[in-house]
Amino acid sequence: MQNHALHPLPQRLIATGLAFGESPRWHDGRLWVCNWGTGEIIAVDEGGKSEVMLTIPAVLPYSIDWLPDGRLLVIAGREGLLLRQEADGSLVTHADLRALSKSPWNEIVVDGRGNIYVNGGGPAPAAGEHFGPGTIVLITPEGTIGQVADSIAFANGMAVTPDNKTLIIAESHASRLTGFDIAADGTMSNRRVWAALDGYPDGICLDAEGAAWYADVPNKHCVR
Known part of the structure; x- marks a missing residue:
């Protein structure tokens, strides 16, 4: 994929007062974000009406996604736990990642088959470094957990194409x-550069045409 210059899109403010909005996800007609610093997961509709969907005061909800049956998943990165919200609103541990790494976990994405991918973790940073090389872990619908990629240079967003x-x-x-x-079993191969960038991608998503969008915080813009 090549970079192409695009005209800036019109902007409209839809929400204010967030402490630190992370892991934006479009789900069921609303934009969901993890409000870091408050333990809240918030959903905002197109008119700007916001609703606190879940509060987890004891942990920092790093990232969210949903299983194919609609249950919400939350990665508590510092605690090394993947949490699942049941139909009655209760939270249970879906997967415990602490045995894989003592480093924080960052983000999750779920494919259409129910395979869950979690990035982050990995070995401890070297002396003088803030982040070590990260990993990607696969959690299958059957509950098996295994590393499927390593040496990730600070993972900061994942997406799965609609064809899985x-x-x-x-x-x-x-x-x-x-x-x-x-692969059909969720394992991964053929690692390759999908797009070389002139910037620092922080959060990505795919649009209806299959193009990736990413935010570039240091350069204060978004790129398609």
Whole structure:
């Protein structure tokens, strides 16, 4: 994929007062965000009406996504736990990642088959470094947990194509989007540069045409 210059799109403010909005997800007609610093997960409709959907005061909800049956998943990165919200609103541990790494976990994405991918973790940072090389872990619908990629240069966003055949991850410290082929069992292969970037991707999504969008915080813009 090549970079193309685009005209800026019109902007409209739809929500204010967020402490630190992270992990934006479009779900069921609303924009959901993790409000870091408050433990809240908030949904905002197109008119700007916001609703606190879940509060987890004891943990920092890093990232969210949904299982195919609609249950919400929350990654509590510092605690090393993947939480699941049941139909009655209760939270249970869906997967415990603490045995894999003592480093924080960052984000999740779920494919159409119910495979869950979690990035982050990895070895401890080297002396003088803030972040070590990260990993990607697969949690299957059967509950098995295994590492499927390593040496990720600070994972900062993941997306799965609608056909469930490709996972794309933003590597902020390498200025690239990296693609993997996804097999039927959820494992990954054919690691490759999906897009070389002139910037630092932080959060990505795919649009209806299959193009990736990413935010570039240092350069204060978004790129398609």
